[in-house]
Amino acid sequence: MATSNVDVKDERIAGIASSIRVIPDFPKPGIMFQDVTTLLLDPKAFKDTIDLFVERYRDKNINVIAGIEARGFIFGPPIALAIGAKFVPMRKPKKLPGEVISEEYSLEYGTDKIEMHVGAVQAGERAVIVDDLIATGGTLNAAIRLLVPKPNAERVGVTVVECACVIELAELKLASLFCEFGLPYTLNITSPRLATVSSYQISLKDREGTLSFGKFMM
Numbered sequence: 273m274a275t276s277n278v279d280v281k282d283e284r285i286a287g288i289a290s291s292i293r294v295i296p297d298f299p300k301p302g303i304m305f306q307d308v309t310t311l312l313l314d315p316k317a318f319k320d321t322i323d324l325f326v327e328r329y330r331d332k333n334i335n336v337i338a339g340i341e342a343r344g345f346i347f348g349p350p351i352a353l354a355i356g357a358k359f360v361p362m363r364k365p366k367k368l369p370g371e372v373i374s375e376e377y378s379l380e381y382g383t384d385k386i387e388m389h390v391g392a393v394q395a396g397e398r399a400v401i402v403d404d405l406i407a408t409g410g411t412l413n414a415a416i417r418l419l420v421p422k423p424n425a426e427r428v429g430v431t432v433v434e435c436a437c438v439i440e441l442a443e444l445k446l447a448s449l450f451c452e453f454g455l456p457y458t459l460n461i462t463s464p465r466l467a468t469v470s471s472y473q474i475s476l477k478d479r480e481g482t483l484s485f486g487k488f489m490m
């Protein structure tokens with residue numbers, strides 16, 4: 273069951289959606305590439321995008337904005353600054369100089385890995401993960417696994433309050449969210465739409481329990 277506590281008729285959404293360019297067959301045939309560089313060329317659309325997330329996350333006691341390389345580095349930092357949270361980069365392999373933890377994942381067009389510095393987050397902190405786009409959900413899944421360790425792991429865990437993305441690809445159905453987390457959990461998504469500002473709520477009821485992943489349409 274999807275939950276909504278935001279105004280789905282927000283007039284800013286249409287402007288944001290129309291500012292995103294779609295390029296067919298990039299980076300390979302069959303991919304409809306959602307190009308946010310055109311959103312960045314439109315200061316109102318860019319500001320509206322940041323504002324929507326800031327309005328959602330301010331006053332929610334969020335300590336950590338975790339941004340996923342590369343495009344989560346565009347949207348994450350302004351949100352972090354506006355709500356007074358730290359920004360934690362989740363980077364592609366071999367980019368971070370300190371000790372890292374890693375998680376692998378599959379992409380719509382390949383496989384990859386993301387890494388986070390050990391010590392970047394502290395036990396009990398509350399995090400929002402930011403990226404430009406959710407397609408299969410594999411990247412966000414890996415990001416969640418970086419922040420929420422498996423039972424008995426030696427590293428600290430934080431609460432992932434939500435994952436926030438500017439764009440959702442409707443047709444991919446977020447299949448990968450059903451696997452790999454090491455916990456039984458359910459995924460609740462309704463009416464996904466292309467190029468909407470969306471965020472996803474995750475609640476880990478307990479370590480042996482249910483991870484629910486419900487979408488908030490803005």
Ligand SMILES: O=P(O)(O)OC[C@H]1O[C@H](OP(=O)(O)OP(=O)(O)O)[C@H](O)[C@@H]1O
Nearest residue numbers: 341342343380405406407408409410411
């Ligand atoms: O939901 P998923 O199927 O995991 O796909 C979504 C991810 O794919 C894109 O990044 P990409 O890996 O292309 O990296 P880039 O931003 O460095 O180009 C996008 O920015 C997301 O991070």
Ligand SMILES: Nc1ncnc2[nH]cnc12
Nearest residue numbers: 303304305306380405407
């Ligand atoms: N269709 C798409 N457009 C832009 N980024 C993506 N990442 C995965 N799929 C994508």
